Every structure is written in structure tokens, then in C-alpha cells.
Amino acid sequence: MLTKIFPFLGWFKGYNMASFRADAISGLTVALVLIPQSMAYAQLAGLPAYYGLYASFLPPLIAALFGSSRQLATGPVAVVSLMTAACLEPLATAGSEGYIAFAILLALMVGLFQFLLGVLRLGLVVNFLSHPVVNGFTNAAAIIIASSQLSKMFGVYVDKAEHHYETIMRVVESAIQYTHWPTLGMGALAFAIMIILKRMNPKIPNVLVAVVITTALSWGIGFNHDAGISLNAIQSEEIRQTVTEFNTAIQGIEAYAMERTKLATNMEHAKQTRDVIGQLDVEHDMNVVNIEIARLKNQAHILRTELREVLFDGVETAQGLVFFPRGKAPEGMVTDGRTWRVKVGNRTLDTGNLKMMGGGAVVGTVPSGIPAISMPSLDLKVMLHLLPFAAIISLLGFMEAISIAKAMAAKTGQRLDPNQELIGQGLANMLGACGKSYPASGSFSRSAVNLQAGAVTGLSSVFTSLAVVIALLFFTPLLYHLPQAVLAAVIMMAVIGLINASGFIHAWKAQWYDGAISILSFVCTLAFAPHLDKGIMVGVALSLSVFLYKSMRPRVASLSRSDDKSLRDATAHGLRECEHIALVRFDGPLFFANASFLEDQITDRMMNMDKLKHIIIVANGINDMDASGEEALSLIVDRVRSNSLDISLCGVNEAVMEVLKRTHLLEKIGEDHVYPTMETAICATHEMAHRDGTEESCPLTTVCRLA
Numbered sequence: 001m002l003t004k005i006f007p008f009l010g011w012f013k014g015y016n017m018a019s020f021r022a023d024a025i026s027g028l029t030v031a032l033v034l035i036p037q038s039m040a041y042a043q044l045a046g047l048p049a050y051y052g053l054y055a056s057f058l059p060p061l062i063a064a065l066f067g068s069s070r071q072l073a074t075g076p077v078a079v080v081s082l083m084t085a086a087c088l089e090p091l092a093t094a095g096s097e098g099y100i101a102f103a104i105l106l107a108l109m110v111g112l113f114q115f116l117l118g119v120l121r122l123g124l125v126v127n128f129l130s131h132p133v134v135n136g137f138t139n140a141a142a143i144i145i146a147s148s149q150l151s152k153m154f155g156v157y158v159d160k161a162e163h164h165y166e167t168i169m170r171v172v173e174s175a176i177q178y179t180h181w182p183t184l185g186m187g188a189l190a191f192a193i194m195i196i197l198k199r200m201n202p203k204i205p206n207v208l209v210a211v212v213i214t215t216a217l218s219w220g221i222g223f224n225h226d227a228g229i230s231l232n233a234i235q236s237e238e239i240r241q242t243v244t245e246f247n248t249a250i251q252g253i254e255a256y257a258m259e260r261t262k263l264a265t266n267m268e269h270a271k272q273t274r275d276v277i278g279q280l281d282v283e284h285d286m287n288v289v290n291i292e293i294a295r296l297k298n299q300a301h302i303l304r305t306e307l308r309e310v311l312f313d314g315v316e317t318a319q320g321l322v323f324f325p326r327g328k329a330p331e332g333m334v335t336d337g338r339t340w341r342v343k344v345g346n347r348t349l350d351t352g353n354l355k356m357m358g359g360g361a362v363v364g365t366v367p368s369g370i371p372a373i374s375m376p377s378l379d380l381k382v383m384l385h386l387l388p389f390a391a392i393i394s395l396l397g398f399m400e401a402i403s404i405a406k407a408m409a410a411k412t413g414q415r416l417d418p419n420q421e422l423i424g425q426g427l428a429n430m431l432g433a434c435g436k437s438y439p440a441s442g443s444f445s446r447s448a449v450n451l452q453a454g455a456v457t458g459l460s461s462v463f464t465s466l467a468v469v470i471a472l473l474f475f476t477p478l479l480y481h482l483p484q485a486v487l488a489a490v491i492m493m494a495v496i497g498l499i500n501a502s503g504f505i506h507a508w509k510a511q512w513y514d515g516a517i518s519i520l521s522f523v524c525t526l527a528f529a530p531h532l533d534k535g536i537m538v539g540v541a542l543s544l545s546v547f548l549y550k551s552m553r554p555r556v557a558s559l560s561r562s563d564d565k566s567l568r569d570a571t572a573h574g575l576r577e578c579e580h581i582a583l584v585r586f587d588g589p590l591f592f593a594n595a596s597f598l599e600d601q602i603t604d605r606m607m608n609m610d611k612l613k614h615i616i617i618v619a620n621g622i623n624d625m626d627a628s629g630e631e632a633l634s635l636i637v638d639r640v641r642s643n644s645l646d647i648s649l650c651g652v653n654e655a656v657m658e659v660l661k662r663t664h665l666l667e668k669i670g671e672d673h674v675y676p677t678m679e680t681a682i683c684a685t686h687e688m689a690h691r692d693g694t695e696e697s698c699p700l701t702t703v704c705r706l707a
Helices: 007-012 017-044 050-054 059-066 078-088 097-119 123-128 131-148 150-154 164-177 181-200 206-221 237-272 276-309 380-412 418-434 444-452 459-479 484-498 502-510 512-528 532-552 595-608 627-642 654-662 665-669 678-690
Strands: 226-229 312-317 320-325 335-342 354-357 555-561 567-569 581-587 614-618 646-650
Touching: 007 059, 017 050, 017 078, 017 206, 017 444, 017 459, 017 484, 050 459, 059 418, 059 459, 078 097, 078 131, 078 380, 078 484, 078 532, 097 123, 097 380, 097 418, 123 380, 123 418, 123 532, 131 150, 131 164, 131 380, 131 484, 131 502, 131 512, 131 532, 150 164, 150 181, 150 484, 164 276, 164 512, 181 206, 181 484, 206 484, 226 320, 237 276, 276 335, 380 418, 380 444, 380 532, 444 484, 502 512, 512 532, 555 595, 581 595, 581 678, 595 614, 595 627, 614 678, 627 646, 627 665, 646 665, 646 678, 654 665
Parallel strands: 581 614, 614 646
Antiparallel strands: 226 354, 312 320, 312 335, 335 354, 555 567, 555 581
16 A cells, blocks of 8 residues: 555665666766756746756656656656647746746646546546547647747747747748857757767767857857947937837837726626626727737837847947947947847837847856745636646646656566556646646656666656756856757757657558548647647547547448358458348447447348348447447347348347346347357358258358459
8 A cells, every 4th residue: 555655665675776876877867968958948838948947856756756657757848848838828928927927837737637637547538649649749749849949049039920830931031131150050069969979879968068068168259248238329210219119019018908907807897796888898998908909019029020130230439339230330430240139028128228139149047046845826717728728738748758658668577557657747747836847747868868877766866856956056057158049959859859750651551540630630730830739639629530430330341251261341352242141240339329320231231132031240349239229229120020031140248148138139139049159140040041042152151252
């Protein structure tokens, strides 16, 4: 009982110093990969980079202690990070305090959902995400994740569009207009280091080496070069006016947002007092406010784009740096040789301390120390909005984790409990949320590193968490000069492994409709991005539709004797059917959704086979029967016998036989008309059915092919 509640107690059975040493080495090795990866994934989720570290010190520890897999490495992962950004961006501005609070709340909800599924032993619910759907979604997500990093690689800034492909088009247009070459060079260098080291020796932590080298280089060459100036330092009245107009638009949006909040309160009051006229007035005012916000957002987008496209030359004067639009500095003035740009976000620009970028973007200040442990603030309205996303992330994250765990268990021979793994992942996310973590899951790449490094138990993940805590306490200042382009390269390198084109071919070979579902899930996920949940919903709906269609129209085969003397589908093998006996095999449970289909199939054979005398229903494939199925079978017996034909059953299993006995249908059919096997049924009915017949050779006793 104790081992079930505390699975980690089982680690120490036969544990020795050699195992401890192996766990320590593997845990530290995973930490060397996790620290830079987690920071990159946090930014993919729309959070400050250091929140990746917050998601890397409690979740790995808790998941290892309470999960069933001893080598699974939990923490921030690419797909879950992308899903987090997709569901939170409509609620708040990425990176804002509200956005961070929602991300932490989402982690709590994901954890609670997973924990309840595990406790209630409902791990099988993950089967609603079929393999073709997950394959299509994962391939699309890998492309979306990789392409979302292009702006950081080129050193350009664009507003996100309604659809992801439109955003990428904006990035390409901006990159054509101006690319920050040192930024692209940093990203390319990181790529080169990771690829070369991976080919030379996979055991070398190539991600860490790339981060260390590029961070040192960034510090050495002054890669990041920002300056804070007053608006008057920009020597262009037109640009100063654009900044003023942009600030006015942002302030207008904020004012209307506050007005919308007040109107929402008024609407609640009007509904409670059943003031219909008041509701209509508030609804009208709300529509006006929404239109004004949309207008101002569009205006802000246009002005922000204009400001981002302006390139400046910096000139050092006695009063400090002044900036002229590129190529417009007066003759005789010597520029500093840098290309400067205004840093514009979604907030008003501080005209007294306007930020100018003269270099590449870096991670910047990372707070030292571990975050305070506290319960996330709960907001029922926000939670209701996040609920469907939390469910999808829970299932998707768990499917990723359990797939990795199963693959490793096959190599180690370890017994895996999916429900216990759900409990472990759920507790990891719930307790992680108390430590300011966003949703986490099992990582394929880090789990592979953990296994290759020789991890024996989940104690390796404990060492990983300790290493992250040490990094948070003592080494965060070293991360200041880490280029954003390098984090982008880390993400792009990591998701290359998620692209699996052969998965589409494999699914198509298994069943053409599985291949079609996989392809449609892939296309819809790409088309609907950043609304990734829609791609999954389409895939799940298609999978369920195919399942329902197959359940409503199961395979019904007419059997004849084949070359190997067995009875097989006559249509599939080109065999002639017996004229007097219809041997009909029904493949599937007989229930309300397909009962009428069996009736139609039997009726078709009665109408199309003029010399038919006996129908044998092969029930080997009927593993269950409900009241509708029993009623349909009773009607079939009546109809067949009322047409002067006879009917029998063979291969009836115990569950179906019990239904026949309880409903007295067995008495109607006749116990002498229910046979244990097909061969017995043929032997018993063959002579009577072929009496006075003209058939020279019966396909049920002799191999007879179609001419």
C-alpha cells in the first residue's frame, strides 16, 4: 500500500552506491540540457525566459517521486509551451503580469485534470486522441514552432496576425527590408555548434556548449547595445509625431478597456435585476466600445509597424547621442557605425527614456533565487475560459509523456502504470504552479539523455531539480548576455525531431482513412494556427466520425471455401457463392446503431438469391448485443421463416448466448439451429438445403472461383 501511494519507495530495493553515482551523473547531464532548453521554451510560451527555470525545479522532482517511470524527464516541452501561448494570447498580452498569472493558473488546472484522471483510473480517455491525429498535429506544431522563431533569428519585430502564416509573411517582409546580421550570425553559430557536436559525440551536451560559447561571445563583442534617450534626441519631427500618435492610441485602448470592464459589471447587474432595457443599452454601449478598441488597435498596429521599419544613424554630440533617420545625418557629422531602431511593444513609449536598440536582443536580467511558494490566485471566469484548453493540454501532454515512458520501459523491462503516471504528472503541474511554473510534461529528448546517461531510478530527476535550484541561486547573472537568437536556435533544433513525414505514409498504409485524418489534422492545425485547439478538434471529430460510421456499417461478408480449405470472404477472394445457403459473417457488436444494417443485408440476400433456402449467420464477430440488436435479430428470424426459408446461427459466444437465453430468443430460433462452428452448421444444413437443387458443385464444400 505504501509503495502505491509513494512509488519512490520502490527505488531503494537493491539500491547501491553504483546506482547512486549513475543517477547523480545522469541527473546533472539532463540539467545541462534542461536549463537552456527550458528558457527557450518559456519564451515560446510567451513568458519571460526565467519562468522556464521555475518550471524546471519542482515538476521534474514531483513527477519522478509520484510517477511510475524511473527515467522520464519532466519539464517544459515545445508542444505544450506552444499550446500555452495559443490559449493565453487572446486573454492578455504575452509577458504581462496578467498573462503570467493565467499561465500559472493553467498549470494548476492541467495538473488537477490529470490528477483526477489518474485517481479515477481513467487513463484510457487519452485514446480519444488517436495516433493519426497526434501525428498530424505534432508535425504541424513542429513547423509552427520552428517558423515562430524566425523573427528572433533575423532580429526583426512584427505584430502577430490573426493567422500564423500571415505573421510569418510579415516576418519575411520585415527581414527583406532589414535583417540584423549579427543576430542571424549568432543563431547560425549556435546551430553549427549543436549540429557538429551532435555528430562528433552525442554524449556532449551540445546545447549547453552552444549557449556558453555564444553568451561569452555576446559579452565579449558587446552584442547587446541599447540606449535610453529622450524623444527630442530623435532628429525627425515626423517620427516624434508618430510616437505621440502611437502613445495616444495605446492610451485610448487602455481607457476603453476600463470602460468595457465597467460595462460588463453593469450588464451583470442588469441581468440580476432583469432589466431588459438596461441590458439592451449596455449591449449597445459594449458594441460601440469594442468597435473603438478595434479601430485603435488597427491604428496602433500601423503606427508600430512604421516605427519599427525606421532605421537610424547615431551621432555622438556634446549633449549625448542623437539619432537621424538612416542617411539623413547632416554633412560633417560622423555616425557611430551602428544601425539603431526604436524598441516598440504593446505599451506606451516613455518619451523621457525611449529605448533604442543598437545591437542584438539578449535574455537580460534574470532574477536570482527560487520563487516564493504560494497558491495561484483563482478566478472562476478565467478558469471556465481555460477549461477546454486545460483538458486538451492535459491529454496531449500526458500522451507525449506516456509514449516516451512506454518506449523506455520496453528497453528497461520496467512495469509502467499509466494511471500512476497521470497522478505523477498531475501532482507535478499542481505543485509546480505553486512554484510559479507553467504547464510541463515529459520530454522525449531529455528522457533519452537520461536513459543514455545510465539513470537507474527517478533519483536522477531529483538531482536535475537540485542543479536547477543551484543555477537559480548562484548563476543567473551569467545568463544576462545570452542572445535571444541562440534560444531560437535551441528551439528549432529541438523540434526538428518532431517532424515525422513517414507517420503519414504509415497511417495511410494501415488504413487510407487514418492517413486522410492525419493529413487533414496537419493541414487544419497549420491553417487555424495560432488556434491550435481547432486542429485537434477537427482530428478528433474525424476520428469519432469514422468510428461511428464503421460501427453503423460493420463489415458483412458472404463466405465461401478458399484454396486453403478455410471459409473466407467471397467478394475479397473472388470466390463463387453457394446458391442455396448464405453463410453471412457479421463483424462487430450488434447494437442500436447497426441493427437495421444487418436487417438490410439479410433482406438483400433474400431478394437477390432466387434459389436461397437457408441463411447461416456467423456470429463469431458479434461480441456483444443490446436490446435493439436482439429485437432486430428476432425480426430477421420472423421475416426469413415467413418467406419459407430457414435461418441458423453459429459461433455464438457466451455473452451473446446469455442475451438470447434471457430474452427467450433462443427458444424462437431453436437450440437445434444454433451451432458451435461454421463447419458444423454447414454439415447440418447442407443436405436439406441442396435437396432438389441443380448446383453441380457447392462453393461451401469445394473451391469454386468466379469465371
